[in-house]
Amino acid sequence: MQLEDLTRQSFLGHSFEETRKVTNIGILGLGGGGSHIGQQLAHLGFLRYTLVDPQLIEASNLNRLVGGTALDVAMNMPKVLIAERTIRSVRPNASVQSLQKDWHEMLDQLKICDVIFGCLDSFVERDLLETFCRRYRILLFDIGMVVKATEDDHWIVGQVISSLPGLPCMKCMGFINEDNLRREAEKYCDAGIEPQVVWANGVLASSAVGVFLSAISDWGKLGVHATYIEYDGNRHALTESNISKALSCHQCQHYPPDEVGDVNFG
Amino acid sequence: MAHRLRLTRSDWDRATADMLRFHPFAHERLGVLACRTARGAHDTIIFLPTKYFSLPDELYEDDKNDPSVLIGSKAITRVMSFAYETGLSCLYVHIHGHDGVPGLSSPDMKHGNNLVRSLKNVNSKVPQGFIVLSNNASKGLLSIGGAEPRLCDFTTSIISAKTDIR
Numbered sequence: 001m002q003l004e005d006l007t008r009q010s011f012l013g014h015s016f017e018e019t020r021k022v023t024n025i026g027i028l029g030l031g032g033g034g035s036h037i038g039q040q041l042a043h044l045g046f047l048r049y050t051l052v053d054p055q056l057i058e059a060s061n062l063n064r065l066v067g068g069t070a071l072d073v074a075m076n077m078p079k080v081l082i083a084e085r086t087i088r089s090v091r092p093n094a095s096v097q098s099l100q101k102d103w104h105e106m107l108d109q110l111k112i113c114d115v116i117f118g119c120l121d122s123f124v125e126r127d128l129l130e131t132f133c134r135r136y137r138i139l140l141f142d143i144g145m146v147v148k149a150t151e152d153d154h155w156i157v158g159q160v161i162s163s164l165p166g167l168p169c170m171k172c173m174g175f176i177n178e179d180n181l182r183r184e185a186e187k188y189c190d191a192g193i194e195p196q197v198v199w200a201n202g203v204l205a206s207s208a209v210g211v212f213l214s215a216i217s218d219w220g221k222l223g224v225h226a227t228y229i230e231y232d233g234n235r236h237a238l239t240e241s242n243i244s245k246a247l248s249c250h251q252c253q254h255y256p257p258d259e260v261g262d263v264n265f266g
Numbered sequence: 267m268a269h270r271l272r273l274t275r276s277d278w279d280r281a282t283a284d285m286l287r288f289h290p291f292a293h294e295r296l297g298v299l300a301c302r303t304a305r306g307a308h309d310t311i312i313f314l315p316t317k318y319f320s321l322p323d324e325l326y327e328d329d330k331n332d333p334s335v336l337i338g339s340k341a342i343t344r345v346m347s348f349a350y351e352t353g354l355s356c357l358y359v360h361i362h363g364h365d366g367v368p369g370l371s372s373p374d375m376k377h378g379n380n381l382v383r384s385l386k387n388v389n390s391k392v393p394q395g396f397i398v399l400s401n402n403a404s405k406g407l408l409s410i411g412g413a414e415p416r417l418c419d420f421t422t423s424i425i426s427a428k429t430d431i432r
Binding site for chain 2: 016108115119135138216223224225258260
C-alpha cells in the first residue's frame with residue numbers, strides 16, 4: 001500500500017521533496033496553536049520534529065488542543081506525546097523527538113532545528129526565543145492570540161510573525177518593545193486564565209504554516225521578508241501590518257550578523 | 267546526524283561569485299568560509315560563517331605533473347595564518363555546479379584531507395574542514411576535536427526571503 005502521495009501539492013516544487021525530508025522543525029508549545037501546526041506539517045509530509053512542552057493536557061485544553069481526547073485528560077497525557085501521536089498517525093516514518101521540558105533546558109536539541117515555530121504566551125519568552133534563534137541562524141515563525149474584554153464584548157486579536165536571520169526582527173517590527181515587556185512584568189503574578197479558542201488558533205496556525213511554505217518552497221515567488229500579519233478575530237480578517245510593509249528594505253540592527261554561535265565552543 | 271551549515275543568501279552569493287571567477291590557468295577556485303560554531307545535540311556541529319577569505323590569483327599553482335593540484339604551500343600557509351589569527355573554524359570550499367547534495371571526487375578526498383590536516387595543526391580546538399558546495403547544498407571532510415578528517419553530511423540553510431534548506 002502506498003502511504004506517501006503528495007501529488008496534490010506538487011506546485012510546491014521539485015526541491016520541496018528534499019526539503020521536507022531534511023528540515024528539522026521545532027515546535028515550542030503544543031497547545032492550541034502548536035498542535036494545529038504539528039498536524040498540518042505532518043500532512044505536508046515533513047519528517048523531522050523536535051516537540052517541546054512541559055505541560056500535561058487538562059480538561060480545559062480540550063476546547064482547542066487538536067488531537068487531544070477525553071482519555072488523554074484522564075491519563076494525564078503530556079501534550080508533546082499527543083502531538084507526536086498525531087504526527088505519527090499521518091507520517092508513521094517521521095522522526096519525532098518529544099521533550100516534556102521547558103525549552104530553556106533543551107537548547108542543544110533546539111540548536112539543530114532549522115526552523116522553529118514559537119507558540120509561546122509572553123513577550124519575554126518570545127524575546128528570549130528570538131535571541132536564541134538569531135544566535136544559531138534558525139528561522140522563527142511566531143504565533144499568538146489574546147481575547148480582550150471590552151465594555152460590551154470580547155475582542156480577539158493575534159499575530160503571525162516571521163523572523164529570519166539577517167531580516168527584520170520582532171523589535172524592528174515594534175512587536176516587542178520596552179513598553180509591552182514592562183507591562184507584562186508588572187502583571188507577572190496577576191495573569192489569570194487567558195481565554196483561547198480553537199478557531200482563532202487554527203487561523204493563526206494555518207497562516208504561519210502558509211508563511212513558512214512561501215519561505216522555503218518554490219511556491220510564492222515573493223518569499224518572506226518581514227512578515228507581520230495582524231489578526232482581527234471579530235472581523236475575521238488577516239491583514240499585513242503597515243510596519244511589515246514599511247520594513248521591506250530594512251536591515252536589522254538588533255542582532256549583528258557576527259554575534260552567532262556558542263560563546264564558548266567546547 | 268548531519269552537521270549544519272547556515273548562512274545568508276548574500277554571503278553565499280558573495281562566496282560563490284568569487285569562486286566562479288575566471289582564473290588564467292586553474293580549472294576551479296577555492297575559498298575559505300571562516301565560521302563561528304556551536305555544538306548541538308547528537309554531537310552535531312553548527313557552522314555559522316562570518317567571514318569569507320578569497321585566495322588571490324597568484325597563490326594558485328600550475329602543476330603540470332598533477333593538474334588536480336590547485337594550491338601549494340604559499341596559499342596553504344596564508345590560510346593557516348588566517349585560521350590562527352582569527353581563531354575561527356575554517357572550511358575550504360569549492361563549487362560543483364549542480365543542484366542537490368554534491369559528492370567528493372578522489373582528488374577532492376586526497377587534497378582535502380591534507381588541507382584539513384594543515385588547519386587542524388594550527389587550531390584543533392575548533393572544527394576544521396574541506397567542503398564541496400553545489401548550487402544549494404554541501405558535503406565534506408571535517409576534523410572535529412583534532413581527530414583525523416572524516417566525510418560528513420550537512421544540512422545546508424541558505425537564508426533569505428526565499429530560503430533553501432537541503
